[in-house]
Amino acid sequence: MAGSAKTSAGVYQQYINGEWVGNADGKTFSVIEPATELEMARVLEAGSADVDLAVRAARAAFDSGEWPTKTPYDRAQILFKLAAKVREQLAVLAEVEALNTGKPIIEAEGDIGAVAEVFEYYGGLATKIPGQVNPVSANALSLSLREPIGVAGLIVPWNYPLLMAAWKLGPALAAGCTIVLKPAEQTPLTSLMLAEYFEEVGLPPGVVNVINGFGESCGAPLVAHPLVDKIAFTGSTEVGKSIVKSAADTLKRVTLELGGKSPNIFFADADWEASVDGALFGIFINQGEVCSAGSRILVEKKIYSRFVEAMTEKAKTIKLGPPMDRASKMGPVVNKDQYDRVREYLAIGKTEAKLACGGGRPKEFDKGYYIQPTIFYDVDNSARISREEIFGPVATVIPFEDEGEAIRIANDTPYGLAAAVWSRDIYKAFRVVKSLRAGIVWVNHMQPTCIEAPWGGYKQSGVGRELGPWGIEEYLETKQVHINLDEQPIGWY
Numbered sequence: 001m002a003g004s005a006k007t008s009a010g011v012y013q014q015y016i017n018g019e020w021v022g023n024a025d026g027k028t029f030s031v032i033e034p035a036t037e038l039e040m041a042r043v044l045e046a047g048s049a050d051v052d053l054a055v056r057a058a059r060a061a062f063d064s065g066e067w068p069t070k071t072p073y074d075r076a077q078i079l080f081k082l083a084a085k086v087r088e089q090l091a092v093l094a095e096v097e098a099l100n101t102g103k104p105i106i107e108a109e110g111d112i113g114a115v116a117e118v119f120e121y122y123g124g125l126a127t128k129i130p131g132q133v134n135p136v137s138a139n140a141l142s143l144s145l146r147e148p149i150g151v152a153g154l155i156v157p158w159n160y161p162l163l164m165a166a167w168k169l170g171p172a173l174a175a176g177c178t179i180v181l182k183p184a185e186q187t188p189l190t191s192l193m194l195a196e197y198f199e200e201v202g203l204p205p206g207v208v209n210v211i212n213g214f215g216e217s218c219g220a221p222l223v224a225h226p227l228v229d230k231i232a233f234t235g236s237t238e239v240g241k242s243i244v245k246s247a248a249d250t251l252k253r254v255t256l257e258l259g260g261k262s263p264n265i266f267f268a269d270a271d272w273e274a275s276v277d278g279a280l281f282g283i284f285i286n287q288g289e290v291c292s293a294g295s296r297i298l299v300e301k302k303i304y305s306r307f308v309e310a311m312t313e314k315a316k317t318i319k320l321g322p323p324m325d326r327a328s329k330m331g332p333v334v335n336k337d338q339y340d341r342v343r344e345y346l347a348i349g350k351t352e353a354k355l356a357c358g359g360g361r362p363k364e365f366d367k368g369y370y371i372q373p374t375i376f377y378d379v380d381n382s383a384r385i386s387r388e389e390i391f392g393p394v395a396t397v398i399p400f401e402d403e404g405e406a407i408r409i410a411n412d413t414p415y416g417l418a419a420a421v422w423s424r425d426i427y428k429a430f431r432v433v434k435s436l437r438a439g440i441v442w443v444n445h446m447q448p449t450c451i452e453a454p455w456g457g458y459k460q461s462g463v464g465r466e467l468g469p470w471g472i473e474e475y476l477e478t479k480q481v482h483i484n485l486d487e488q489p490i491g492w493y
């Protein structure tokens with residue numbers, strides 16, 4: 001037996017080498033429910049000694065060969081069982097995810113459903129990673145073999161806690177890697193719950209280890225560890241850059257999914273109702289805590305004033321409420337830090353732009369990190385609220401004259417994760433699509449995310465791609481094998 005996930009005092013432990021274990025120094029930290037500001041759990045805090053233990057367990061599980069040499073079919077079966085278990089536990093996982101992040105339960109249910117789908121997708125893909133025969137000389141057989149990279153450190157954020165973990169766990173497991181998973185310190189709970197299923201679904205000890213802790217004291221030593229071969233990270237651009245620097249010392253493979261300031265572009269000829277909806281959905285879904293949030297709303301001058309008015313009218317009707325209320329469209333933001341950060345930007349925005357609606361805390365809540373859906377307008381692309389990622393329910397509406405100016409403004413950002421364009425003119429829409437420097441471009445929609453399609457950023461929004469076949473590539477090495485077919489001596493002497 002793997003022991004108990006929680007200590008007798010109810011503190012969540014670490015999952016290392018198939019066992020629930022204590023940490024080196026006994027430190028714990030508190031997990032806060034953002035709607036009530038109350039503690040919802042305590043979790044052991046991992047430091048570098050714990051990181052080392054978890055990495056060594058993953059290393060041993062990889063080097064023993066048990067996981068990487070399992071047949072892809074067997075690895076697939078385990079991923080399918082994990083998916084089935086997630087579906088069986090969907091209600092409880094979704095409730096914990098909603099309470100811990102603040103997101104509405106209907107969103108959390110969607111997230112957890114997607115977690116199961118990701119495991120199924122990569123279970124399916126595990127058996128479909130062929131190598132290649134390379135066209136070399138007639139006297140040789142040249143092969144390319146695809147092999148797992150080794151030990152992968154997975155560092156995930158708090159906005160989609162279990163889903164971001166699944167985007168990495170699915171392909172890493174399918175590829176045959178072993179893993180140390182470090183969830184975000186704000187939202188460790190659903191990853192710990194997932195670890196409670198590992199033994200039951202037949203995951204061998206050491207294949208996935210879960211430790212929790214803070215960026216500097218837990219994430220950084222994982223990135224620096226010489227026995228880790230690869231880091232997959234989702235989070236801030238600032239930390240992404242520090243990861244690249246640290247990983248240089250050991251030349252780890254690194255994939256990064258970072259921030260954005262994604263343009264959502266509306267032409268005058270676009271469907272009116274769909275556009276107004278799409279502008280609001282693009283920025284306010286998940287409280288705006290979305291890497292691909294359509295936070296810069298670019299609107300053609302001909303419709304600009306009317307568009308701001310229509311958005312404002314509708315934004316005022318968005319229902320904020322506690323996560324477990326099925327009527328809630330938006331909940332509180334994730335924690336006090338994020339709340340303070342967003343409120344700082346609200347203050348900055350008030351000096352840089354006109355405020356159409358929102359701009360503060362809704363009066364109806366006496367606690368919880370709630371922020372009103374906020375729309376700033378009459379602002380240009382050089383303002384701080386147009387350039388910096390806010391990661392909250394704050395939209396900046398910027399007018400443009402014509403197609404050329406829309407493209408110029410859209411691309412005038414260090415980021416390049418996502419973009420959307422709304423128009424009925426397919427010539428114009430597709431010209432804009434080709435001109436945008438972004439990893440994901442939607443036409444007449446914003447945010448749909450398909451497991452089968454590549455996800456990742458241009459420019460400072462990231463390195464590498466997740467999801468689809470692209471996602472598994474990031475966990476594979478390529479080995480060239482040259483088989484000599486000529487029995488004659490080389491004849492060199």
Ligand code: NAI
Nearest residue numbers: 156157183184214215219220235236239258259291389391
């Ligand atoms: P963060 O980038 O600091 O944290 C994300 C993850 O990285 C967490 O697991 C954290 O513990 C870990 N981490 C932090 N510092 C680290 C380090 N030095 N080495 C290794 N791992 C480290 O993001 P944070 O502080 O939670 O949020 C700040 C801003 O980052 C947000 O306001 C938002 O703009 C952006 N962000 C973007 C996300 C995205 O989906 N692209 C997700 C979360 C945050």
Ligand code: MG
Nearest residue numbers: 215235236239
């Ligand atoms: Mg941080």
